[in-house]
Amino acid sequence: MILAIDTTHEFGSIALLADGELLEETLLHGENGFGQILYGHLSGMLDRHACRVQDIECFAAASGPGSFTGVRIGLACVKGLAAAMGR
Secondary structure (H helix, E strand, C coil): CEEEEECCCCEEEEEEEECCEEEEEEEEECCCCCCCCHHHHHHHHHHHCCCCHHHCCEEEECCCCCCHHHHHHHHHHHHHHHHHCCC
């Protein structure tokens, strides 16, 4: 399973893929930044597909170009989740 996050611009997205198939992509409007909304949307997406963070084998985040703060939020999210899972 792959989790992909793009928080580099005002409109971002999170996507969940399994076995090469897109399970869901959620578009996010981060008008005031993604820090306050990202984890809630991510949690909801995992719940809708009966997945746990432990099921994710690969974490991906867009690295730009775009907002420096947005890039850091996406990278910090996937780095934190991967570290918590020992990956």
